[in-house]
Amino acid sequence: MLRVDIEKQLGEFSLSASFTSEGRVIGLFGASGAGKSSLVNMIAGLLRPDRGTIVIDGETVDDITAGIHVPTWRRRIGYVFQDARLFPHLNVAQNLDYGRRMNSLAPDPGQHSRIIDLLDIGALLDRRPGKLSGGERQRVALGRALLSKPRLLLLDEPLGALDEARKLEILPYLVRLRDEANIPMVYVSHDVAELRQLATQIVMLRQGRMTSFGGVKVLA
Amino acid sequence: MLDISPAEWTAILLSLRVAVIATLVATPFGIALAWLLARHDFWGKSLLDALVHLPLVLPPVVTGYLLLLTFGRKGLVGGFLADHLGIVFAFRWTGAALACGVMSFPLLVRPMRLSIEAIDRRLEQAAETLGAAPWKVFFTVTLPLALPGVVAGMVLGFAKAIGEFGATITFVSNIPGETQTISSAIYSLIQTPDGDAAAGRLVIVSIVLALGALIGAEWFARRATARLHGN
Numbered sequence: 001m002l003r004v005d006i007e008k009q010l011g012e013f014s015l016s017a018s019f020t021s022e023g024r025v026i027g028l029f030g031a032s033g034a035g036k037s038s039l040v041n042m043i044a045g046l047l048r049p050d051r052g053t054i055v056i057d058g059e060t061v062d063d064i065t066a067g068i069h070v071p072t073w074r075r076r077i078g079y080v081f082q083d084a085r086l087f088p089h090l091n092v093a094q095n096l097d098y099g100r101r102m103n104s105l106a107p108d109p110g111q112h113s114r115i116i117d118l119l120d121i122g123a124l125l126d127r128r129p130g131k132l133s134g135g136e137r138q139r140v141a142l143g144r145a146l147l148s149k150p151r152l153l154l155l156d157e158p159l160g161a162l163d164e165a166r167k168l169e170i171l172p173y174l175v176r177l178r179d180e181a182n183i184p185m186v187y188v189s190h191d192v193a194e195l196r197q198l199a200t201q202i203v204m205l206r207q208g209r210m211t212s213f214g215g216v217k218v219l220a
Numbered sequence: 221m222l223d224i225s226p227a228e229w230t231a232i233l234l235s236l237r238v239a240v241i242a243t244l245v246a247t248p249f250g251i252a253l254a255w256l257l258a259r260h261d262f263w264g265k266s267l268l269d270a271l272v273h274l275p276l277v278l279p280p281v282v283t284g285y286l287l288l289l290t291f292g293r294k295g296l297v298g299g300f301l302a303d304h305l306g307i308v309f310a311f312r313w314t315g316a317a318l319a320c321g322v323m324s325f326p327l328l329v330r331p332m333r334l335s336i337e338a339i340d341r342r343l344e345q346a347a348e349t350l351g352a353a354p355w356k357v358f359f360t361v362t363l364p365l366a367l368p369g370v371v372a373g374m375v376l377g378f379a380k381a382i383g384e385f386g387a388t389i390t391f392v393s394n395i396p397g398e399t400q401t402i403s404s405a406i407y408s409l410i411q412t413p414d415g416d417a418a419a420g421r422l423v424i425v426s427i428v429l430a431l432g433a434l435i436g437a438e439w440f441a442r443r444a445t446a447r448l449h450g451n
Binding site (some may be wrong): 044046071072073074075076077078079081083085087089096099102103130140144145148154 | 222284286329340342345346347348350351352354356357360361364365447
């Protein structure tokens, strides 16, 4: 469950959003500059709202009046960025293992091999991020986020930096992830087709305001 | 080949010891300061920055004299350290290491700071989203990515420390076997009749050491950069 009710002033731009969702994949839809990334960064704790509350899975991670702000690293979220942000000094296997090490989780070989199979990245484990294609990088970033065992997965235009062919290469993995991994997701995109395939609920943003919230049919 | 006498060896080994200790002790402080200057804005930051660079522009004899006043047996800090911890700097090789450390500090900090400034902070954010506490982010992402700069700073600091003269001789004098480094030995030899040959040998040694340090640093930096870019 994700509950968001926030306001934030960013220079001239003001952002406000309020929704509660039990959906498996919340699609955050809007043109660039609509405030999608800022909203996701607030859910991640990278940005602090001026007013309001954010509740993830029953835990209040932000409540401005009560002075609550749980730092990003304690939120147990996974975040897949548009630009992957793999650690260049670590190989793929070490990147995948990073979240488990940082959270001091016991090794889970079952989940490890399941995710590597799901994302088809077994052949890349010894490589450095510098030697990967854009699509491979995004798959590894996805695996890295999943292996940290998050309770919520945030994806900020994970296909945004890829060309059409690469997008079609990754989309099926995301669909499989939605159906098999059982982790709620917030999926940011400005691409209607992408959201139609993936999202179960839509939050539509326009110039910092929520214009609609509901099933995928609001995209029509 | 160079026919180096035992007395010259003593000066060379002392110089190496002084420079190595000065560099190793200064490095953690240098990293902490570089990080502070690269990542934080605070009141008095420009002043701190200027203070760190002061030994670079002050006459070395002034720095040495200030060290003597502060860390000498009768100095405020020196007296305290000698009475309570038994650490004496005045006229000891440890004092030479302190003088070299202070004099080389600006050169040591600068590359470290630049390399920390050059790190993509979005990678540190990514580490945070994966559950890394700030200190873990520092040791697993920031420091490894800054490593080429850290090593470059250490080497530059070492090369400067091994050649330091003015502050050292002012602070701890020029005692063979205790505080006489390569530089002060050369200085003494030049003033001694028939000292030219020995001075020449030490000059060659110091050129070799300095060049070796610079080439080593360059080689390491290239290797580390290549590693980061995926080889």
